[in-house]
Amino acid sequence: MITGEIKSKVDKIWENVWAAGLTNPLSVIEQITYLMFIRALDDQEINNIRSKTLLGADVELIFPESDIGQAMRWSNFKFRNADEIYNIVSNFVFPAIKSMKHGKLPDFDEHGKLIPIPDTDETKDGFDFFAKHMSTATFIVPTAQVLEKIITGLDDLYTHDIANLDMQGDLYEYMLSKLSISGTNGQFRTPKHIREMMVKLLKPTPQDIICDPACGTAGFLVSAAEYIRDNHSEKMDKNDWKHYESNMFSGFDTDTTMLRISAMNLMLHSIKYPQVDYKDSLSKQNTIHDVYTICLANPPFKGSLDKETINDELRSITNNTKKTELLFLALFLRILKKGGTCACIVPDGVLFGSSKAHVALRKEIIENHHLRAIISMPSGVFKPYAGVSTAIMIFTKTQAGGTDNVWFYDMKADGLSLDDKRQPIEDNDIADIIDRFEHIDSENERKRTEQSFLVPKQEIVDNGYDLSINKYKEIEYIPVEYPPTSQILANIKALNEQIMADTAELERLLNE
Structure with a gap:
């Protein structure tokens, strides 16, 4: 601490x-x-x-x-x-x-x-x-x-x-928190408590092979490593530790400065031989297929790429888009093993965008794989870097469908104020999110007016594969009864009379 x-x-x-x-x-x-x-x-x-x-x-x-x-x-x-x-x-x-x-x-x-x-x-x-x-x-x-x-x-x-x-x-994490300029480079450092929540939702084990193809400072890999050490170290044998130190963690980035920082970050967490290297994850040079069991990522939200450099497989899935946030989702599907799971942060536009690329990608995940959850986060989560609205998307690669009901959660608070200061507050939905996701079957009876609920796949299909929580959330309007106008006027009159009386008394005291 x-x-x-x-x-x-x-x-x-x-x-x-x-x-x-x-x-x-x-x-x-x-x-x-x-x-x-x-x-x-x-x-x-x-x-x-x-x-x-x-x-x-x-x-x-x-x-x-x-x-x-x-x-x-x-x-x-x-x-x-x-x-x-x-x-x-x-x-x-x-x-x-x-x-x-x-x-x-x-x-x-x-x-x-x-x-x-x-x-x-x-x-x-x-x-x-x-x-x-x-x-x-x-x-x-x-x-x-x-x-x-x-x-x-x-x-x-x-x-x-x-x-x-x-x-x-x-100590290193505290220093990394000072990267307030990172937003200008398109590199939003994911807050540690959000990373840890995503890791706890996926529950990695010593047998997993974990990747972040836009790793930045390797925060997701470090959080996953800490979870495994905290929850499995007593039962890990020599082979498990060898896997932990070498092949368990992979990450790629195109910023050599970030790679140097991630190298130090990983070394400080006992990850001696991680597979972290310089690589443009979306390019034709990246030919990785069916390797990882877990993907954890907060890929770049902004910008588009030169179409000639983009991997053809990713373009085919995303209807030839150049938007990086969509291409990374397609990449996750490609690099995961069958049965592997991804938890990634996406901008809200990915959930409801109406372009052919947006709809095609959401349809691919829902129809051909298992979309498990959409967790809508408040816009202040990434302050002071930016006030962008984001969500966490969790899905499992099946290549055979499996989406039945999608779990939605409307996160209101993450334990910190949603302004630039990000001071600790009491309100925090993270523990509730983890608990409800672990017991998702009990969410069947939840109403659409509550903070979390399940939505049947067919309803999502009928809505053009729209995944924005506001499309399905019901707002409960509670009628407010006001007193009659005559009573309101009487109250105002009484207040005015009281003000006049107090003013007169004040004048009297000042003149004595």
């Missing part, structure tokens, strides 16, 4: 970077991310040395044994003066990380020139995964003094406040 004190310390580090002229939140997070990783390497090295010396384990060390190699360790350079720290980090540690292989940092010759690690067939590990996405990274902390302040601040956090892996993840 990140407390107010820890947030204050993080904010202080942030302010130091900001004051030095680095004002893009994404860039700030990137630079702090690199330093968190550098410290994590030294923590791992301490564990390696302990295992090697005390237990006699055959463990390869991360840092070269040379003077330069040992100077690159966080525990050694953090005590130096600001200029020395800046020289070590910018000229040695950072270039070494970009050339890291097989969990080892390269050494430098006597002239300070990097000595590359030879390529081998050795299996890459989690550090190589991070280094792969570091290939285009740049170190842009502006001054030695700012770097020293960041290192001092992070070291204080880790020494006194960050006690375990979960807290490291929470």
